Amino acid sequence: METNTMTTGVKSFTTTGREVAKPEFPLITPGKYEARLEVSGARINVASGGGKLPYISCPIEVLNSAVREGGRNRKVFHNFFLSLAPGKDGVAMVDRQNGLTAFSRATGMPLTLEDGGILTMQKANEDGTTTDVDVLNPQQVLKWLQQLDGVVFSAKVKTEKGTAGYPDKSVIDYFIEASPQ
Numbered sequence: 001m002e003t004n005t006m007t008t009g010v011k012s013f014t015t016t017g018r019e020v021a022k023p024e025f026p027l028i029t030p031g032k033y034e035a036r037l038e039v040s041g042a043r044i045n046v047a048s049g050g051g052k053l054p055y056i057s058c059p060i061e062v063l064n065s066a067v068r069e070g071g072r073n074r075k076v077f078h079n080f081f082l083s084l085a086p087g088k089d090g091v092a093m094v095d096r097q098n099g100l101t102a103f104s105r106a107t108g109m110p111l112t113l114e115d116g117g118i119l120t121m122q123k124a125n126e127d128g129t130t131t132d133v134d135v136l137n138p139q140q141v142l143k144w145l146q147q148l149d150g151v152v153f154s155a156k157v158k159t160e161k162g163t164a165g166y167p168d169k170s171v172i173d174y175f176i177e178a179s180p181q
Contacts, residue, residue: 026155026167028062028170032154032156033063033155034063034154035061035063035153035154035155037060037145037148037150038059039149040059041051041059043058044139045055045057050122051124053121053123054135054138055080056145057077058081058174060155062076071123079170080099080136084133084134085133089176097173098174102174103175106154107178108178111141116140118134145154155174156176163168
């Protein structure tokens, strides 16, 4: 058996004179869409600094949102906040239109947490003091979300203005409750 071997010279590379490609991520046109939960990228996060509460960041694929025919659907990264404490308006984070209660109704899958489902944590207040706050156990909520991986539901997408130098982004405005079967 005969093999051809080609020898080439030493190759080199430099970044000098090369252009940096800055990808453009067009916003999703605001409106109502079918969407799919993608739990593989879900993470429990806590903002930096003491007294911050955990939340779950989860990618959601917005169906029929591809920029071009045959292209990939776009995603939004949604934060599920876990605090049961009422906000200034008296509504807990989990009960807001883009929170876990609305999401569970949109999927038709109720979230029920039993033993250890609620944790008491220290939350930092604006005046520097701390307050005990009940939050849903992030590990148990993540486990529930993992059971819903791939579930399709309806939601309204909106454009949120960028802050602190970040660009505008597409976000879930609210989840749409599923019709009873």
